Ligand code: AMP
């Protein structure tokens with residue numbers, strides 16, 4: 187008689203915490219500023235000089251001494267002699283004295299002696315005897331139209347912290363501080379196998395009894411979206427020896443290995459025996475969740491093995507809950523978890539479920555509140571329900587069902603953020 191192994195389910199939070207207790211770190215590498223988009227900063231970005239580095243003009247106009255405008259008004263304009271002209275990138279040679287002005291362009295340093303800038307639009311110019319004069323009809327305040335050195339960022343301040351996503355704005359700042367080359371966190375490499383004799387490649391024609399491998403492309407996408415690098419090793423047929431040697435071999439090359447399928451209790455589910463033969467420490471092999479209760483995580487020689495369910499929805503959820511946070515943390519993210527918020531359930535789930543359910547869902551904002559509804563067939567084998575899902579509705583296990591109108595937790599899939607589920 188064959189005995190089906192009894193596994194004790196671990197609550198989802200405990201399972202996530204067990205994974206997060208494992209150590210997994212990433213190194214820093216240097217890329218060019220051009221290649222740095224979408225990467226995560228490997229160091230704090232600290233200002234090593236003031237921004238702007240000198241007092242400068244924010245407008246095209248004339249640099250003057252504010253006090254020389256005296257009591258200037260419409261009836262009594264004050265005349266200034268224009269003694270020099272400077273564009274951005276040049277420094278005035280002369281120092282301003284009483285009654286003098288220097289024609290100055292946006293971005294040029296404020297000349298010595300100048301205490302204000304007046305825009306072109308506010309002066310009248312006049313040339314006589316080859317000398318240029320301007321007339322100012324209002325009182326100008328000291329410091330008017332001067333962008334002060336360091337007003338944008340003082341020297342010595344951490345402006346962007348390690349782990350921040352390199353956005354176009356961050357790139358501008360990196361360039362400002364001379365980072366032609368940028369230390370970024372090395373993308374963790376994540377090995378990936380699909381298991382299942384029934385699996386065909388996406389470009390294969392269908393055959394009786396077979397399906398195309400949809401998990402690997404999906405997980406590759408999830409790995410990339412998390413900021414890591416997938417290393418796809420292909421499909422393994424359900425053959426113990428072949429699976430064992432392929433997994434063992436791959437573990438020489440990656441620190442994290444994901445397999446999909448073969449973690450359940452079926453006749454050809456070889457992953458549990460593979461962990462056993464490896465001598466891996468199984469952290470858990472059953473989680474109190476649906477889908478994905480068979481999700482298994484094991485550790486071997488400092489490497490982490492994620493055995494995700496083969497069922498597409500379960501596989502997706504397993505990655506989001508257990509793999510993504512540890513990758514995010516390795517990338518120094520301060521927000522490794524999916525953002526949690528409250529939403530109004532739009533559908534009844536009358537049947538009580540002992541396990542916490544993660545329902546692939548979509549959200550809609552109605553009068554400032556988030557409404558959430560399932561995206562399709564709520565079965566772990568469903569692949570279509572993943573398409574529109576931008577959230578997971580979290581329905582805690584227990585003795586009651588849920589009704590439309592109930593306030594429930596959701597985990598946002600497309601927004602940055604962090605809440606421990
Ligand atoms: P398993 O976890 O191996 O028992 O697989 C559970 C279900 O998921 C079965 O119906 C498999 O055919 C299906 N499945 C397993 N791997 C994949 C995959 N890579 N792509 C799509 N479906 C899969």
Ligand code: MG
Pocket residue numbers: 381382383447448454455496
């Ligand atoms: Mg299988």
